Amino acid sequence: MSESTNGDAVSRRGPGRVVIGLYAVFAIAATSRALFQLATKFSDAPIAYSLSAVAAVIYIVITVLLWRGTASALKLARTFIMVELAGVIIVGTLSFLDAAAFPRATVWSHFGEGYGFIPLILPIVGLFYLRRTMDRPATEKDAD
Amino acid sequence: MTVSTFPASQLAAIIMYSALALALVLVVLAILKKSVPTWAMWLLAVLEAGLIVLGIQCLRLWSEGTAPAEPVVFVCYLIACLALPPGMIVWARGEPGRWGSGAAALALLVLAVLIVRVTQVWTGGIAQ
Secondary structure, three states: OOOOOOOHHHHHHOOOOHHHHHHHHHHHHHHHHHHHHHHHHHHOOHHHHHHHHHHHHHHHHHHHHHOOOOOOHHHHHHHHHHHHHHHHHHHHHHHHHHHHOOOOOOOOOOHHHHHHHHHHHHHHHHHHHHHHHOOOOOOOOOOO | OOOOOOOOOOHHHHHHHHHHHHHHHHHHHHHOOOOOOOHHHHHHHHHOOOHHHHHHHHHHHOOOOOOOOOOHHHHHHHHHHHHHHHHHHHHHOOOOHHHHHHHHHHHHHHHHHHHHHHEEEEEEEOOO
């Protein structure tokens, strides 16, 4: 990779490779799934499919913010990751309590069971990673 | 709907298990703080070649009249499979050290899942 206006953002280095990679995978997977669901069978399960779309947008936003890696972007990313965590917990719980409202799976149903529970783990990993990354000045070189 | 068997199930299985094995090796390398070695890149190229053969076999069968159960989804997954190894080389090689290997391992795990999904949406094994 050779784009370096102000060097590779710290957020992209080290563990950021894996975290951003995971978020990118989920952004792409959730977006394609949501587009397909909305386009072909929205009326089957409007709530579930709308939630799929919301989740997809959240994953895209987080991926882009982490990639940018400026101090303000990372702060905003933290907010979105908290929304993501709340989303997976709320939707996960509701999908058990009120199965009728979720006749079709979303990324977050049953705490992301269909995706190996990664949707539940991902925001927690993201928050730990951000706490570690945001402690460092964005311009400084990696010290380890 | 008639359920057709996946045209290249053996090849798909070989690619999937190879991807899993290579992912495991890369996890070990990441733990040992090693970068992605060049031979792993060659193995990836072989996997990509296998994926291309797989895609061609599917498309040939399709052109002969055996359509996948979920055509649109199938094409999307196939494209994702084909794009993943090259994308992964760029992303993982950009980071020398253990995290590059970690990112590569992650991509290979995703590839293994994608291949399973490709075969599922061809046969219609699992509905969306």
